[in-house]
Amino acid sequence: MGRIRRLSDELINQIAAGEVVERPASVVKELAENAVDAGATTVRVLLSEGGLSAIAVIDDGHGMSREDAILSLERHATSKLRDKDGLFQIRTKGFRGEAIPSIASVSRFTMITSEADALVATKISIEGGGAPVVEDAPPPGGTRIDVVDLFFNVPARRKFLKRESTELTHCEEALTRLALAHPEVGFFLEHGGRLLISSPATPQRPRERIAALLGSEVEPHLLEIDERRLGVHVHGFIASPEFTLPTARGLYTFVNRRYVRDRGVNSAVQRSFQDSLPPGRQPVCAIFIDVDPESVDVNVHPQKLEVRFSDPRTTQDALAAAVSRALKAAPWRQDPSMPVGDALNAHYAQAVDRFLSRANELSGLPFDPQAPPSVMDQPMRASFGTARPGINEAPPPGYFSQLKYLGELGKRFWVCEGPGGSLVVLDPRAVRERIVLDSLRARFREGALREAPQTLFRATLTTPDAKAILAAQDRLAGWGVEVEAFGGETLALTRVPPELEATEVASWLPLVAAAPDDDAALSELAFAAGAAPLRAVTHDEIRKLLAQLDDADFSARARRAAVVVSDVPLLDLEAQADRG
Ligand SMILES: Nc1ncnc2c1ncn2[C@@H]1O[C@H](COP(=O)(O)OP(=O)(O)OP(=O)(O)O)[C@@H](O)[C@H]1O
Ligand SMILES: [Mg+2]
Structure with a gap:
C-alpha cells in the first residue's frame, strides 16, 4: 500500500483556517467583508469576551437561498469569481470561497440566511467542521452568522490568543479598516452590551466617517487629497502635521477600497511627510488608491493584506504628489514659495512676540526681548496633536525632552517651543x-x-x-x-x-x-x-531637568501639579495673529 493519502475535507479546511483565521478579529473581518459584498447597508457585530467566546455578525444584505447557503460551506465555493480572467477583475472583498468553511471548521458555527422575499430562512449549524445540520428558521432580513468558542477544537491555536482586551482591540481595528473604506455602509460594534463603534452610513461625508472612527479631535486637522495621473486616482484625507502619532497605526491605506499594508505605499506617504514631520512621528491618514483591477494582483497574501502592483512606481509617484500638494496648500502655510519649516517659524516667531508682549502687559513685569533666542533657525519639532498633560497627569512619552527652551517670562515662567511649533509655558517651581x-x-x-x-x-x-x-x-x-x-x-x-x-x-x-x-x-x-528661590539655570541644566521630567512618575500627587501652565498649538496662535 502507498504511503500517500488524501486528507479529509475537515482537515483541509482546518489547515486553510490556520492561514485565514488567526484570531477573533479575522472572523470579524471575513464575515463583515462578506456582508459588504452582499450589499448590506448596515453591519452589526456583537462580541463577547473580546470575541473569544462569541462573535455574531448580522447584515441586511441580499442573503442566500438554501442551495447557496449549503454550498457556501464548501471549500472553493464562491459567487464572486467565475474564471481565470475574473481574478484580475475583482471588485469584491472575497473571491476565494474559503472563509466560511475555514471558520466553520474551527468553531461552533451557525448561519441563518434568506433572500429578500423568502418566507422561511435556512439555518445551518456545524460543530468544528463536522456534518452540517440544516433547519428552517424565521427570515432574519439578511444574514446572521454566529461563531461560538473559536478554536475550541484546536487547543494549540487557542493558546496563542491574547488577553480579552487585546483581542477586542484587534476586532475593533478590523472593523475600523473596513468601515473607513465603506462610508456608504453603517457599522456598529457591541461588546458585552457596550456600543464601541457606532458609525451610521455617511455616503456624502467621508470626513464624518473618519471622525467617527479615528476620533473627532482629528477632524479639524484633516486635509483633503485628490490626484489623478496615469490611471491612478489617489484620494482621501491626511491629517496636518500638527496631528501625528508615535507609531504608523494611523496610516490607513486602501487599494480599490481594500485595506492593505504595502511597504512601497507606506514609505511613499512617509517620504512626502518627511519635511513636515519630526523624527519618530507618523502621519494620520486615510488614503484611497483606485487603479484598474487589471493592474493589481490581490491574490498574494492569505489574509489579502498585501497586493502586487504591475507598476508600483506610478502608484507611488501619484501618492507622493497627492500628499505633497495637500501639505503645500495647507491653510497654515501662508507662503507657498517658502519651505514648510521656515514658513511655520516666521509666523511662529510673530505669534510668540505678540503673546509675550501681551503677557508682559498683563503681568506688569519687565520683559527682556533679548531673552528668547531666534526661533527662525530652529527645525520643526515633534508633535503629538493637541494632547497635553493635565493636572497630575503623565504627559505623552518624550513630551518634555522635545521642548526647546526659549527664555524666562516675568522671572516666573519658562517659555518653550513645543511640538509642531506650539507655545508651551512651564512653571519652573512645579518642574x-x-x-x-x-x-x-x-x-x-x-x-x-x-x-x-x-x-x-x-x-x-x-x-x-x-x-x-x-x-x-x-x-x-x-x-x-x-x-x-x-x-x-x-x-x-x-x-x-x-x-x-x-x-x-x-x-x-x-x-x-x-x-x-x-x-x-x-x-x-x-x-x-x-x-525655594529660583537661581539662574543654564540652557543645559534646563534640558537635563526636562529629560528628568519625562522619566518622572506623574501618578504621585504633587501639590503644585500643573507643570505645563499653557500649551497653545501653533494653529491657535496663527488664528489669533490673523485676527489682528
Ligand atoms: N453575509 C452574506 N450574505 C450573502 N451571501 C454570503 C454572505 N456570506 C457569504 N455569502 C456567500 O457565501 C460565499 C462563500 O463565502 P466565503 O467568505 O467563504 O467566500 P468568498 O467571500 O467568496 O471568498 P473569500 O474566501 O475570499 O472570502 C460567498 O461567495 C457568498 O456568495
Ligand atoms: Mg468572504
Missing part, C-alpha cells in the same frame, strides 16, 4: 517640585532617605510647635529630616534632604511633622523644595 517628589519617593522606598550621609547642613528653629515636632522625630528621620531638642521651643536640624537645604525650614517642618502619612509628608517636602 522642580515634580522632580524632587519623584526622587524623594524613590529614595524613600529604598530606605535611602533615613540612611543618607550627614552633610554640613545645620539650622535652628524656634517654634511653638517644637514639642509636636519632636514627638514625630522618628517618622521625620524616615523622611530624611533629623531634629533634636535645643532647649525651650528651639530645635536643631542636623539633616534634611539636600534639595531642601536652601528652603525656609519654618515654612514646612510643622506641616511635614503633622503629615498623616508618608505620601503626604514627601509631597510637603517636594512642595517646599519647589518654592
